[in-house]
Amino acid sequence: MNILAQLVISGVVVGMIYGVIAFGYQLTFATSKTLNFGQGEALMLGALVGLTTINFLIGQSLGAFTAYLLMLPVVLAFGLLQGAVVEFLGVRQAIRTKSEAGWIMATIALGIIFKNLAENIWGRDALRFPSPLPEAALTIGPIRIQPMEIAIVLGAIALMIAVEVFNRRSIYGKAVVATANDRDAAGLMGINTRLVITFSYALSSMAAAFAGVLVAPITLTGATMGAVLGLKAFAVAIIGGLSSGVGVVVGGLILGISENLTGYYISTGYKDVPGLVLLLLVLTFKPSGLFGSAAIKKV
């Protein structure tokens, strides 16, 4: 078996998860220059809501696969709503008063509240998420991969393409792009930029919630599952650049693959180091990210 291929494939799977979450960071940053630091918690809430829904549907004697498909719209809708709530409670006020850091504190605080809420509703135990696909691994050439891992990669790409197409083709999406390009001008052209920002937050949490139900079947679901993923995705967003959709995907892949290769070829104790070193290098030499366009702040 080709070890390198196996490591790279496993890295790609983890990297795509990072990528989807980071994609969410990028969505809100584009329209409002703010981020939801509770992105990991949005992922966790999505996974837990998904778990309750899928267990309910399986209880209605549906198959795991059908239940999973029916659960997806519920989770996506929940994600949209949750993101809108975060924007309304945590970000709107900060943007209105042009506060530089208010939204940072507010989104972190909301994340903590969501985590405590989840602990009270779902308990603090890690829960098993029913897998919609067979758990036996497939052998493809030199590598072995679980069907769910393939679904993660395809699902992540599909979601990002869907959002990008929506933004480029639909009239609503054009409002988003216009706001991202120049918020004041867009406002003057009659675009309700406040609504656009709320919408971008909703989309961002939707991406995170979707990532949550993608990753849940290959790991465990619980109130603390989002913390590490949210943080790593943040590193990915910095590496790839917050203004680039392609950047976060590539950033995610770089981090996921480098973790696995370091774990194997150097030491599993240093698994997280190269990603962080890369983060520092990017911040030093190309602060806007590998794929980001340099931000020129006019004062």
Add this chain to the structure above:
Amino acid sequence: MAQLNRWPSQDFGELTVKRSLFAFAILASTALTSAAYAADTIKIGLSGPFTGGSSSMGVSMRDGVKLAVAEINKAGGVLGKQLQLVERDDEAKNEVGVQVAQELINKEQVVATLGFINTGVGQAAQRFYQEAEIPVLNNVATGSILTNQWPDAKANYVFRNAANDTIQSAMIAEEAVKRQGFKKPAILADSTNYGQLGQKDLTEALAKMDIKPVANEKFNIGDTDMTAQVLKAKEAGADVILTYAIGPELAQIANAMAKLGWKVPMIGSWTLSMASFIDTAGPNGDGAMMPQTFIESPTTAKRKDFIEAYHKAYGGDRMPSPVSAAQGYDSAYLLVAAINQAKSTDGKKIKDALENLQTKVEGVVTVYDHPYTAKDHEAISSNIPVFGLVKGGRVVPAHPEDVAGDKALRIKPKS
């Protein structure tokens, strides 16, 4: 003095309140100096994680203790008083454990505390009991250091009735190398204190048999992908995986092995019996082996009664963590025997009684015959645990001959 003039008037009600408040204050101050003697119950603290990743152990331990306390109270209590448990959730967090310890000692004024699942919590919280001279019966946490935290102190108030990591790591090495003949073990341990101290103990135990692990891998709590660790063990040619970690990550290892289509035996610390491992790994976890002081099977009359009483009280047909339940149950009986012998609830007298326990305590795990001495605070010796095996979602004896006949009851040799 203005109030004095109004005394005979309708303010009489207020006066009574004041007087009774005064009386209460006196009572309270006497109570504070000798609360344990004044109360008509004996308060015992119980500290463990009842929520979170290690809650299956904490809850089982608590249920075992509660079962024993209910039996003891039904039989008339201790020194003519009923036992009262003060349960607190330490959430497996060191800082919460410290708060719980302070509350139990200062506010609740417990005479002793049972509990601790997590070595870190025990390490952080036990020193408060040591300073207050209140005995701790550590019934689950396994870190070797816990009964030897203050080697220079005159007295040690920490006792244990769980198999510590020195015993467990030696057993794991013995089982893998001597009994099953594996030559190339790989160690997979998590990055917590528990995993890393266990990994060190294991490496030392293997070194005594002139075996060097072919791989020594680490992972973090919450890691979603174990491919790199498992691949490394596989490529190093490991013929057995030795583990020191907790349930969810152990399950990730078993699942990663299944994904890579590689199957070698998994032998590890007792946490391989955690429900979170067995349930999450499913069939992939079958065959995993770990040292157990108690396996849920009625091999003695006492064990049969205990298993039946447990399921009658708490339902179900499988204890979430049988070892924790049994050790919790036994710890309550050990404490009660000591209080009875001391004829007092004074911490120092209980400690002295524990170190020289005259009555044999018939527990679920073993019969405790002089389990502790002034120097030795470990009730479980290396001959007591046997290997358990995960089979069809339950832990069964790995070698039935080890628990057959009179071998079922294993007793600590007299020192």
